[in-house]
Every structure is written in structure tokens, then in C-alpha cells.
Amino acid sequence: MSTVVKAYPQEFRDDVVNIARNREPGQTITQIASDFGIAESCLCNWMRQTEVEAGARPGTTAAENAELREAKKRIRLLEQKNEVLHRAAAYLSQANLPGK
Structure with missing residues (x-):
């Protein structure tokens, strides 16, 4: 049985990425991801793609x-x-x- 990947709205993604970028000292990416009910790897991918879109990181x-x-x-x-x-x-x- 296959699982369907749940797509998150772009606004939600942007909000979570902004919170992760502006996190308090001592707060980890893992904690933020857990608070929003997403996988840590998912949040890291969103952050990486945001950097690519901004031109701060190479990629498509x-x-x-x-x-x-x-x-x-x-x-x-x-x-x-x-x-x-x-x-x-x-x-x-x-x-x-x-x-x-």
C-alpha cells in the first residue's frame, strides 16, 4: 500500500522557514519541525530551496x-x-x- 505525500501550502512553508531562520538561541530545527508536525528533513529541504530561490545557494x-x-x-x-x-x-x- 502506497502512502500519499501531503502537500503543504506555500504560505505555511514560508512561515515555517521564517520561524526556523529567526529561531531563538538553543532552539533546534528538530524542535521547530516537531512543533509544526513535519519531518526535520522536510524543513531542511524547504530552507535549502528558499536559499536557492533567493540566489544565496547554487541550484535550480x-x-x-x-x-x-x-x-x-x-x-x-x-x-x-x-x-x-x-x-x-x-x-x-x-x-x-x-x-x-
């Missing part, structure tokens, strides 16, 4: 990821069309052979 932004997904989708579509054209050309060349 959400906009770049969306652009890459769209480009890959377009490439797949073009490859499918190219394959259809190759098959059509092969079929038509066979139909025009002498002796048929």
Missing part, C-alpha cells in the same frame, strides 16, 4: 524546473512526430518501388 529554481519539464515534454512530442514521419517515409518509399 522552481521556475527553471518548470521550464525544464516543459522542454522535456516538447522534446518527447517532437521525437514522436519524427518517428511517425520516418515510418511514413519508409512506407511511401516501399510503395513506389518498381515491380509493385
Whole structure:
């Protein structure tokens, strides 16, 4: 049985990241994550992605990821069309052979 990942609203993510960044001395990321009912690794990922979005850390932004997904989708579509054209050309060349 598979588990469904619960998506958190962006506003919630932003609030938790801001709280984690501005935490009191002695308060840990683990405690903050526990208080909000999320995994520590989840909070760390959100913090890392926020730094990437701000340009403070290398990595791909959400906009770049969306652009890459769209480009890959377009490439797949073009490859499918190219394959259809190759098959059509092969079929038509066979139909025009002498002796048929």
C-alpha cells in the first residue's frame, strides 16, 4: 500500500522557514519541525530551496524546473512526430518501388 505525500501550502512553508531562520538561541530545527508536525528533513529541504530561490545557494529554481519539464515534454512530442514521419517515409518509399 502506497502512502500519499501531503502537500503543504506555500504560505505555511514560508512561515515555517521564517520561524526556523529567526529561531531563538538553543532552539533546534528538530524542535521547530516537531512543533509544526513535519519531518526535520522536510524543513531542511524547504530552507535549502528558499536559499536557492533567493540566489544565496547554487541550484535550480522552481521556475527553471518548470521550464525544464516543459522542454522535456516538447522534446518527447517532437521525437514522436519524427518517428511517425520516418515510418511514413519508409512506407511511401516501399510503395513506389518498381515491380509493385
